[in-house]
Amino acid sequence: MATETAQKPPPSTAEALGSDAITMGASIPFIGPIFAAFGRLSSKGKTIAALVVILLVIYPLVSLSMALLIISKSPASVKKSARNFIVSSIGVEDEMMEGVNKSNLVIDASIPKQFTLGSNEDAIQRVSAGQKIKFEAFLRKTHIDGGPDCALEQTIPDESIGRVIVRSLNSDADPWTKSIDTTFGQLIDVGTFGDEQWKKFQEATKSGQPEPQHLLKIKLTENPELAGNAFLKCNRVSVDLYMNIFKPNLVRGS
Amino acid sequence: MKSLTTLVAAAAAVAATPALAAPSVQTYQLTVNVQAGATPVRYRTTAVVISFPPAYRAQIAYVGGKRKGSGTYNDIPELMGANRVGLVMNGGFYAADPASPTGLLMVNRQIISPLSYSLSATLCVDGGGRIRILKTAEVIPVARSITSMCEDGLQTFPIVVARGTNAIRPDELGRKPFARTVLGFRRDGSPVAVFFRNPVHLYAAAEFLRAAPGRGNVVQVGGVAGQSARASGGLGLVDVVNLSGDTDSFAAVNGRVVLGDPYRDLPSAIVIR
Numbered sequence: 001m002a003t004e005t006a007q008k009p010p011p012s013t014a015e016a017l018g019s020d021a022i023t024m025g026a027s028i029p030f031i032g033p034i035f036a037a038f039g040r041l042s043s044k045g046k047t048i049a050a051l052v053v054i055l056l057v058i059y060p061l062v063s064l065s066m067a068l069l070i071i072s073k074s075p076a077s078v079k080k081s082a083r084n085f086i087v088s089s090i091g092v093e094d095e096m097m098e099g100v101n102k103s104n105l106v107i108d109a110s111i112p113k114q115f116t117l118g119s120n121e122d123a124i125q126r127v128s129a130g131q132k133i134k135f136e137a138f139l140r141k142t143h144i145d146g147g148p149d150c151a152l153e154q155t156i157p158d159e160s161i162g163r164v165i166v167r168s169l170n171s172d173a174d175p176w177t178k179s180i181d182t183t184f185g186q187l188i189d190v191g192t193f194g195d196e197q198w199k200k201f202q203e204a205t206k207s208g209q210p211e212p213q214h215l216l217k218i219k220l221t222e223n224p225e226l227a228g229n230a231f232l233k234c235n236r237v238s239v240d241l242y243m244n245i246f247k248p249n250l251v252r253g254s
Numbered sequence: 255m256k257s258l259t260t261l262v263a264a265a266a267a268v269a270a271t272p273a274l275a276a277p278s279v280q281t282y283q284l285t286v287n288v289q290a291g292a293t294p295v296r297y298r299t300t301a302v303v304i305s306f307p308p309a310y311r312a313q314i315a316y317v318g319g320k321r322k323g324s325g326t327y328n329d330i331p332e333l334m335g336a337n338r339v340g341l342v343m344n345g346g347f348y349a350a351d352p353a354s355p356t357g358l359l360m361v362n363r364q365i366i367s368p369l370s371y372s373l374s375a376t377l378c379v380d381g382g383g384r385i386r387i388l389k390t391a392e393v394i395p396v397a398r399s400i401t402s403m404c405e406d407g408l409q410t411f412p413i414v415v416a417r418g419t420n421a422i423r424p425d426e427l428g429r430k431p432f433a434r435t436v437l438g439f440r441r442d443g444s445p446v447a448v449f450f451r452n453p454v455h456l457y458a459a460a461e462f463l464r465a466a467p468g469r470g471n472v473v474q475v476g477g478v479a480g481q482s483a484r485a486s487g488g489l490g491l492v493d494v495v496n497l498s499g500d501t502d503s504f505a506a507v508n509g510r511v512v513l514g515d516p517y518r519d520l521p522s523a524i525v526i527r
Contacts, residue, residue, distance in 0.1 A: 143368055151368055153369060
């Protein structure tokens, strides 16, 4: 083996460099075999392989770079369209919207409104269209001097004490209404004002077009069946109504 | 001449006002060792006893906010400021948040909270400032005229001692004890407010409250519940009612806080001087 090696002439500089390159490539996984295979190809094969590499790798990279260069130098409208096309075509927008909408399932603001039953009061609140609103109520009763009949405690009625009515001043649609249970001294759930009601409001706007914001008029009405009820004669019922407003959901194109 | 008339009128007014003696404050150490069925009930507690002579005046105050009528205050410190002499103590039970009285609270014939069916005792303060304990069952049929019967009224429960007998069932010893505030009366009608600093069963407390006064301020409550339970000494009270207690217990004597938190959100208070 040593004799055979000794009989070979020393390699030329070019051969030594080529051999080094192959050796270096061989030390990198995958690259080495590719270089080795490339070295074994005929000159025609090498030309075809080089052409394939140029068409599939180098040309697309150059094209993409040029496209990005052109977009970067374009007017803002072209840039926006291109960005939307690119972002939506690879599904980034959908993932982003889903993530943000999940994080929007938190209460953005809790706004208290105070009402006294039977006083015919109302309150106005501006909200963005589409915002989910959860209504909660805290009922208090205060004894009032209603004469000798009120010296003895009166039974709290089983029926609902009244209704919450929410209408949009920007829409002719029917209002959203929910009755309030007669539970005193604790926070009770009244109901959630959601997409269905927003759809009704937006379809019947006074302007004829969907409005980005609506003025909601919130009112508390007494249950007419309780007219003359001894409990209401002897007690003033006040309601703290909490509007828990959630962040609006994102929609494509907004 | 006018100033002389004023002076005479003032002297007459002073003479007409009965002399109100200062309350006396004592502390008793109680050891409870009562056999309740198969279970022994053992613990110690301290009772702060504030006694008044038979010549006293009492009023019930609403301390949940100033209202039109007199006898209403924004809070206990305001009530204390208006009553520098005598005892200011916590009143009856209430529903928390907002603190609104449970059962009757009547101040100067103004009903702040109506009479309830569920609380067994009603404190009635007459025009002379004397307190009587009425059974609610007897008051309810005449509830419409409660404002003519009493100047002030406060409903509470339960009656702890009735006519010198223990009015609490022995099985109360099987329940959780609480720090209690009670208001009782001796045979001569003089009031005694008792504040148990540590949890106590009302059954054991009743034995101490009704027992004839003994020597010293160390008392043993022992025996078998419902049979031979007795206290070695007591306060000699004939009628006692329980009031709101535990963290609501509050007493201030002559403007100084003896126990409790004056800033606690209580709706009712009792003033005795």
